[in-house]
Amino acid sequence: MTIQHRHGPVARLDGGVDLAARAASAAAVAAAHAAEVDREARYPAEAVEALRAQRLLGAAIPIAFGGEGASMQALAEICYVLGRACASTAMIFAMHQTKVACLVRHGRGEPWCEGAMRRIADAQLLLASSTTEGQGGGNVRASAAAVEPDGDHLRLERAATVISYGAQADGIVTVARRAADAGASDQVLCVLLREDYELERLSGWETLGMRGTCSAGFRLRARFRPEQVLPARYADIHGQTMTPVSHLLWSSAWAGIAAGAVEKAQAFTRTAMRGAGGQAPPGALHYARAVSSLKQARALIAQGLDRFEAAADDPASLAALDFQTAITMLKVEVSELAVAAVSSALRANGLAGYRQDGDFSVGRALRDVLSAPIMIHNDRIMANLATATLMTPVAAALRD
Template sequence: MTIENHYSPTEIAQHIAQEVIAPLAAKIDREQRFPSEAFDALGKSGLLGLLVPKEFGGLGGSLSDLSAVTQVMGQACGSTSMCFLMHSVATMVIASRAQTAQQQEYLRSIAQGEKIGTLAFSERGTGAHFYSPEITANFQGDHIVLNGKKSFVTNGDHADFLVVVTNASSPDIGLDMLLVETASPGVQFTGSWDGIGLRGNNSIAVEFTDVKVPLHHVIGKEGDGLDLIFQVVAPTFILGIAGMNVGLAKGAYHAALDHAKARKYADGRALCEIQAIQFYLAEMHGSVESASLFVQNAARAADAGEEAAILSVMQSKIQASEQAIKVTNLAMQVCGGQGYTSALPVERYLRDARAGAVMAPTTEVLKEWVGKSVADLPLF
């Protein structure tokens, strides 16, 4: 499938999900490996350039497109959706604020499926407060020398470049974001991802030892880091992860519905004819629909630049994460013993869905921010 065929991004994603992503989802989960086949297909289709402006050869997609695509992928495979999302967030940072030379170098390669990116924000000592990095960045002539370690780097050593958040040259200036090539001397990935869910997202640590980053690899102006986090990274990531969680909930609901219709008792009745099961199915359907609509509306508001969009964006992750946990638990109840085994994908959806609430910004942090915002209190 090619861009020239005039398919929408969601239609491209649906095709790849059906042909490549879904058939390999259980294998990716079982083997805990990066979804290379999916990324090959995404690169060839042009979908890795979803958020690359058309002037650089990309699809010029919106946040609405991103949340719709991550939903499609999430329904097929949570790990693939997560990997694609982090690549897309890194792409959005470059597209939004990078210098023209950086955009020419990176965005065209991304659009052609030649480069995979990701964020390197989290640190062991700062946890969800990734906007307070401990990594050191020393300015030396025309280079910045990085030393330190980042945790939970999705895509890990399959990424070609990292968007790294660091302190600027002085505390008064704030934070910087840097483009770092993973092939640079001193960059080393360590460990392996052994989470209970999203087992193919290759979220591992990266260590920087005297890594020299050219000054022209600072994204935007020095000190733009915090603004980039809240104006670009946060809405892109939140809406993408919200879409993914809606997809996980939708996948679990359809798996449970199919099982309830196919499972027959000795007297010929189907499982779905039991009233309690009908209640569960109705509750799951309503939860999936409400979360999906909430995320769609939040993304549209963000794309339109509405003043109150930020509240809807933050709430979208809260709603989608909580509904995904609820729906996958109900799906387990519907499917019973079969759902508890790998015979059905329900247990994988349940494990994958649990990640959304603890992924920064966590549900608790977002609720605090929303609460402060509606009460006209400062966030920090």
């Protein structure tokens, strides 16, 4: 995959420094603080400030509104580079860009939304996501809280199970029922900036991995203008943008975590072979498996990116069952492959990988990547997919 601009080969800014170089610069900062971020379960402030300084938070905003119009290919590559450095930073970037994509793809032509895009690009604002709620957990297609009128404004109060980096974000994009009498699945997406809401912390974030995402639970209380509700139905936003973009960018971040672990396994295997006169160590088989799992994950992501960009401007193609099945399964398959790659890297490195100290440790990568099949649980995804395809005829030929 290469970094490319939607309208040309490479997006360049600041005297010819391209997105890839700027991403590498931010990743270096993220890597320098990654161990401390994990150990202290703290927000990766230095890394996010580096993303802001490199103007990467607004990279996907259209050029007309002050951004760079960066393609999904470019954003995925940045997630991969960040994943190799700091998993939490990569996931924060992926979640932020998913919210930006919803605003960009479904807010064009709306004066408030276009003004928000300009603000994001100019000030490099960081957007968080609030989609999980109460007992519904990861079921983002059902909401309990509703948007309600409040004079010439709207108000919303919702108990969010998690809002990743909610306390640090400059804005929150949240889903809610369209009105108090609307059904749970009759939803809208609201774009809130920091002046529109307040947060009351309900729970903490003490987890095995991804500790720097600071995904605490909050009660969100908001009062905002009606034009801050995107005009499109959330069902359309979810299928056309939220699901494909999040699955592509999450997967790229997880593949980056796996790549970092595989690189350590490669270094360990090379070192062991040099010490044994060229004889492969016992864990070399596991290193080969790690490489294979990573290659499969990268190939699936590349296919997914190509498929999304080919269909991106065609709602009918995005809604097609084949596309929805493929983009849904991308998350499931890459999350499992990433876990397999890091697990194999750990076994390749043996005790040196199991230790928390030393150059060949992959413990943090394993703890972080184990979130991949759990964050919006693969079992829930597969159950929903099974229901959606139950009445679809099984293909009678290879190319049907």
